Amino acid sequence: MKIKQISVFLENRAGRLADIVSNLGDSGISIRAISLTDTSSFGILRLIVDDTESAVQMLKERGFTVRLTDVAAVKVDDRPGELGKILSVVENAGFNIEYIYGLSDHFKENAILVMRFDDMEKGITELLNNSVECLSHDSL
Numbered sequence: 001m002k003i004k005q006i007s008v009f010l011e012n013r014a015g016r017l018a019d020i021v022s023n024l025g026d027s028g029i030s031i032r033a034i035s036l037t038d039t040s041s042f043g044i045l046r047l048i049v050d051d052t053e054s055a056v057q058m059l060k061e062r063g064f065t066v067r068l069t070d071v072a073a074v075k076v077d078d079r080p081g082e083l084g085k086i087l088s089v090v091e092n093a094g095f096n097i098e099y100i101y102g103l104s105d106h107f108k109e110n111a112i113l114v115m116r117f118d119d120m121e122k123g124i125t126e127l128l129n130n131s132v133e134c135l136s137h138d139s140l
Contacts, residue, residue: 001072001073001134001135001136001137002070002071002120002124003070003072003135003140004048004052004069004070004071005033005047005068005071005116006046006052006055006056006059006066006067006068006069007044007045007066007067007068008020008045008046008047008059008064008065009042009043009064009065009067010036010038010042010043010045010064011041011042011043012038012040012042012043017036017043020064023059023062024047024049027054027055027058028051029050029054029055030049030050030051031047031048031049032048032049032140033047033048033073033101033103033112033114033140034046034047034048035101035114046069046101046114048071048073048103048114048137052068052137056068069116070116070120071114072114072116072117072120072124072134073103073113073114073134073135073139073140074086074112074113074127074133074134075110075111075112075132075133076110076111076113077110077111078109082111083113086127086132089127089130089132090117090126090127093122093123093126095118095119095122095123096118097116098117098118099116100113101113101114102114103140112140
């Protein structure tokens with residue numbers, strides 16, 4: 001299953017992240033997952049939220065550059081070696097992970113990893129065919 005991730009291009013200056021997070025909160029939008037990567041001059045904020053359409057609209061209205069991307073949220077048993085098993089599926093199927101990040105989990109016995117593949121359809125199909133659970137947006 002694919003879920004929608006919001007990517008926001010940010011200038012690397014104090015207060016930009018706080019501005020976005022505060023605006024989302026003020027709009028009643030809950031963040032399910034967050035990742036920030038940066039260089040000396042800019043950053044890319046990646047978000048999964050409970051109301052994607054409202055978040056995109058609000059961010060655009062406030063002048064942020066926003067893009068929607070399909071990603072997979074994969075449930076992984078929280079035991080040593082489990083991530084390696086999933087990455088072996090990826091390697092053996094011949095597709096590539098562009099990036100990966102974790103998020104807090106209310107399942108308690110599992111970890112949740114957000115993954116972006118160079119071929120999302122193939123990636124999700126291969127994971128499902130190998131008994132890897134991919135979550136829906138609503139289950140996050």
